[in-house]
Amino acid sequence: MQAFEPFGIQPDQIPTTLNIFMNVLVDQQGRVNIGPPISQAGQRLELRAEMDLIVGLTACSAEGSNNGTFKPIDYVVIPAAEAAHRSEN
Numbered sequence: 001m002q003a004f005e006p007f008g009i010q011p012d013q014i015p016t017t018l019n020i021f022m023n024v025l026v027d028q029q030g031r032v033n034i035g036p037p038i039s040q041a042g043q044r045l046e047l048r049a050e051m052d053l054i055v056g057l058t059a060c061s062a063e064g065s066n067n068g069t070f071k072p073i074d075y076v077v078i079p080a081a082e083a084a085h086r087s088e089n
Contacts, residue, residue, distance in 0.1 A: 003056055004054065007054050009054065020045065022037070023035040023037055055077075057077070
């Protein structure tokens with residue numbers, strides 16, 4: 001959370017994370033469990049911001065999300081100017 005301090009964002013201003021890469025299961029009692037991945041190797045997800053954002057990214061894999069192994073999770077952030085240039089070509 002210290003990475004957000006220069007932007008005036010305090011830890012209590014971030015209620016939860018948005019986790020779009022893992023198979024997170026919530027049971028009837030509200031317990032969170034990390035299940036095996038449902039995605040296939042090489043699949044990807046592209047998101048486009050519609051406004052300026054301050055984003056924190058992490059690629060820490062939970063033990064259950066990679067069938068008991070810890071593997072790197074690659075991600076790329078493309079600046080808006082470069083993304084606009086890509087869409088023109």
